[in-house]
Amino acid sequence: MRFFEFEARKIVELAGIPVTKYGFCTTPEEARAAAEEIGGPVVIKSQVLTGGRMKAGGVKFADTPEEAAEHAEAILRLEINGHMPRGVLVDPKAEVKQEYYAGVVWDGTAKRPLMLFSDMGGIDIEEVARTHPDHVGRGHVSNLFPIPDFEAKQAIATTGVTGSQLNRATPVLARLARLFRENDMTLAEINPLAELTDGSFVALDAHMEMENEAVGRQKKLLRKELRIAEDDDREPYEHSKFEEAVAAIDAADHRGVIQGKDHGFTGNLGLVIGAGGGSLTLTDAVRSQGGKPANYSEIGGNPSVAKACGLAKEVLEKDGVEKIAVMMSIVSNTRVDIVARGVIKACLELGKDPGETIAIFRIPGAWEDEGFKILARYGVEYCDRSVSMWEAAGRAVAKIQGEGAAA
Amino acid sequence: MSILLTKETTFIVQGITGREAVNLTRECLDYGSKIVGGVTPGRKGREVHGVPVFDTVAQAVEHHGAPIDGSVVTVPPAFTKDAVFEAILNGIKLVVVVTERIPRGDVAQMVELADMNGARIIGPNCLGLIVPEVCKMGGIGGPAKDAAKAYAPGPVGVMSRSGGMTTEISSSLTQSGLGVSTAVSIGGDAIIGSTYAELMPYFEADEQTKAIVIYTEPGGRMEAQLAEWVKDNNSRLPIVAFMAGKFMDDEEMKGMSFGHAGTIVEGKEDTATEKIARLEAAGIRVVERIDEIPTVVKEKLGVLA
Numbered sequence: 001m002r003f004f005e006f007e008a009r010k011i012v013e014l015a016g017i018p019v020t021k022y023g024f025c026t027t028p029e030e031a032r033a034a035a036e037e038i039g040g041p042v043v044i045k046s047q048v049l050t051g052g053r054m055k056a057g058g059v060k061f062a063d064t065p066e067e068a069a070e071h072a073e074a075i076l077r078l079e080i081n082g083h084m085p086r087g088v089l090v091d092p093k094a095e096v097k098q099e100y101y102a103g104v105v106w107d108g109t110a111k112r113p114l115m116l117f118s119d120m121g122g123i124d125i126e127e128v129a130r131t132h133p134d135h136v137g138r139g140h141v142s143n144l145f146p147i148p149d150f151e152a153k154q155a156i157a158t159t160g161v162t163g164s165q166l167n168r169a170t171p172v173l174a175r176l177a178r179l180f181r182e183n184d185m186t187l188a189e190i191n192p193l194a195e196l197t198d199g200s201f202v203a204l205d206a207h208m209e210m211e212n213e214a215v216g217r218q219k220k221l222l223r224k225e226l227r228i229a230e231d232d233d234r235e236p237y238e239h240s241k242f243e244e245a246v247a248a249i250d251a252a253d254h255r256g257v258i259q260g261k262d263h264g265f266t267g268n269l270g271l272v273i274g275a276g277g278g279s280l281t282l283t284d285a286v287r288s289q290g291g292k293p294a295n296y297s298e299i300g301g302n303p304s305v306a307k308a309c310g311l312a313k314e315v316l317e318k319d320g321v322e323k324i325a326v327m328m329s330i331v332s333n334t335r336v337d338i339v340a341r342g343v344i345k346a347c348l349e350l351g352k353d354p355g356e357t358i359a360i361f362r363i364p365g366a367w368e369d370e371g372f373k374i375l376a377r378y379g380v381e382y383c384d385r386s387v388s389m390w391e392a393a394g395r396a397v398a399k400i401q402g403e404g405a406a407a
Numbered sequence: 408m409s410i411l412l413t414k415e416t417t418f419i420v421q422g423i424t425g426r427e428a429v430n431l432t433r434e435c436l437d438y439g440s441k442i443v444g445g446v447t448p449g450r451k452g453r454e455v456h457g458v459p460v461f462d463t464v465a466q467a468v469e470h471h472g473a474p475i476d477g478s479v480v481t482v483p484p485a486f487t488k489d490a491v492f493e494a495i496l497n498g499i500k501l502v503v504v505v506t507e508r509i510p511r512g513d514v515a516q517m518v519e520l521a522d523m524n525g526a527r528i529i530g531p532n533c534l535g536l537i538v539p540e541v542c543k544m545g546g547i548g549g550p551a552k553d554a555a556k557a558y559a560p561g562p563v564g565v566m567s568r569s570g571g572m573t574t575e576i577s578s579s580l581t582q583s584g585l586g587v588s589t590a591v592s593i594g595g596d597a598i599i600g601s602t603y604a605e606l607m608p609y610f611e612a613d614e615q616t617k618a619i620v621i622y623t624e625p626g627g628r629m630e631a632q633l634a635e636w637v638k639d640n641n642s643r644l645p646i647v648a649f650m651a652g653k654f655m656d657d658e659e660m661k662g663m664s665f666g667h668a669g670t671i672v673e674g675k676e677d678t679a680t681e682k683i684a685r686l687e688a689a690g691i692r693v694v695e696r697i698d699e700i701p702t703v704v705k706e707k708l709g710v711l712a
Contacts, residue, residue, distance in 0.1 A: 106511060108627050111518045111598050143515040184510050213484070213668070214510035264659035276595055276666035277569020280624060280651035281697055287654055288695070296665060329575035330557060332549020366549060385578055388698035 256303025267292025308342025528600025561586015595667025
């Protein structure tokens with residue numbers, strides 16, 4: 001889950017890291033009031049979950065409250081990369097002496113959080129790491145023990161930063177590492193971390209992402225502190241009708257799991273496939289042999305007949321779908337006969353001939369003999385484990401392409 | 408021989424009274440595994456397929472009268488970390504975590520505690536491991552008769568980020584006459600207890616294993632870590648890899664997750680294309696088609712098809 005800048009700043013502030021006195025506003029009037037309270041030049045920043053705000057005109061400077069209100073009005077109406085802003089952030093224009101970068105990410109190989117620090121802030125850290133590797137300091141922290149300040153100090157000191165700057169930056173990075181761990185973040189960065197002309201350090205911009213699996217146990221931060229609504233919808237893209245329909249079928253019945261995606265898929269071969277790794281393998285196998293998948297899906301955990309039927313129906317009703325391929329890697333939990341009954345039922349309920357509509361059925365494993373008997377009765381082509389996933393996908397592609405062209 | 412498990416391996420099932428756990432217990436017992444107890448807090452005194460149920464791991468160890476080798480943990484995500492800590496701190500050295508949807512921070516804590524205590528974690532979000540005709544620890548391969556059909560003893564070690572694909576690939580190796588030494592479903596999450604590179608030394612030391620097959624996906628740096636291990640260790644074992652999810656390299660799929668929690672492209676290094684290049688640079692053969700695996704393994708072993 002990604003956070004807007006105004007939320008990320010609040011998270012940073014709650015962790016005891018200094019921020020400027022900013023205001024989050026949703027109307028030009030609020031922006032005017034915020035600018036008045038700040039008193040002096042301000043910057044107005046669009047609150048969107050996408051990069052490139054500056055280039056798109058989503059960040060503007062104002063010398064007076066009137067100007068702040070005018071900019072806010074324009075920015076509130078400005079769509080950036082297909083996103084409308086949640087509001088604007090009104091921030092005092094800071095007198096910056098030097099910009100730094102402070103961040104924490106997961107290192108999956110070390111299986112520990114990794115602190116990153118650079119004295120070249122304000123730009124993309126990956127770029128700095130590539131062009132000036134000696135300007136990036138790193139240090140892992142424990143997942144179990146308290147995070148001591150000295151570990152942050154060590155990481156910062158490797159970049160050559162010393163003096164009062166080192167002593168001011170150390171607690172910032174240490175606190176960032178602690179908030180990363182305590183709040184189940186997958187990314188926590190302050191960029192830029194600014195040293196102002198008076199020598200103080202403030203977070204001028206922050207970027208936070210929380211692990212989706214942890215959202216349930218971070219209610220105190222999300223609801224109480226940040227006041228994010230339970231039904232807040234901030235997905236990177238809008239779910240399609242197909243995706244929503246499949247999710248609804250899945251939620252209606254606790255037996256088994258089905259998932260469907262069609263973002264980026266526009267083909268004519270519907271895929272009723274599973275499970276996790278099998279779906280990835282089969283989608284590739286269809287595409288590599290010239291097939292055009294209409295969707296991606298996952299079946300797992302032994303779904304009911306109704307659920308398998310529901311998924312197949314949604315796939316069949318997608319625009320442009322001519323046939324479906326029902327394929328999985330060898331199953332031990334999911335029952336072959338139940339999936340077979342589900343997909344046949346879907347065809348019949350839509351007035352389609354299962355033998356014509358199902359290009360191939362390749363699910364070997366538990367209850368396969370029972371499943372194959374049902375498929376044979378309806379004239380559906382099926383195969384067991386002696387036919388590989390690659391070959392099964394190839395047969396489905398050949399069938400849909402051979403339509404009309406076959407001699 | 409085999410890795411991690413032998414005929415004598417004893418283990419418990421934490422969360423044994425859950426629906427999936429009851430099935431898993433039945434399957435493992437039928438396969439010949441030695442399950443010496445189960446734990447579900449508040450259910451002491453019950454039995455699951457003849458296996459005694461205890462409130463705590465300590466009670467199970469006391470009842471057994473000797474250290475217990477392993478535990479299969481299948482409890483809800485909110486309780487998994489505590490269950491794994493309990494296993495490790497009661498002297499258990501091999502913990503298979505079946506549960507999925509566990510936050511990374513919890514997994515990282517389990518791993519750190521395991522490292523401090525000389526224990527090894529497999530998973531989370533995995534189906535466990537199997538040594539054909541010797542021992543099955545977890546749901547891998549399903550019921551004993553199905554597992555027997557897919558897994559015959561042989562020279563190939565299998566490691567896979569997908570539980571289902573572990574069996575699919577092993578079955579094709581079995582059908583081709585090769586068979587499997589040990590197959591490990593390592594789990595599909597971003598942070599897991601045992602990566603390919605961390606399990607390689609076990610296979611390296613196992614005389615039965617003559618080749619390795621891995622199933623991989625986009626996301627993470629596990630494959631880069633394996634490539635580095637292979638370069639640094641002059642391994643005797645040829646490795647054949649299969650990469651699924653190549654379609655995720657398409658521009659419109661960026662930032663989307665498919666299949667497993669760990670299967671999300673977050674950086675340039677974790678795309679399928681980049682991973683294939685890294686593996687190949689380390690001398691690991693990456694096959695295009697899943698059904699090429701047995702043939703290529705035979706080639707590597709010098710066995711005529």
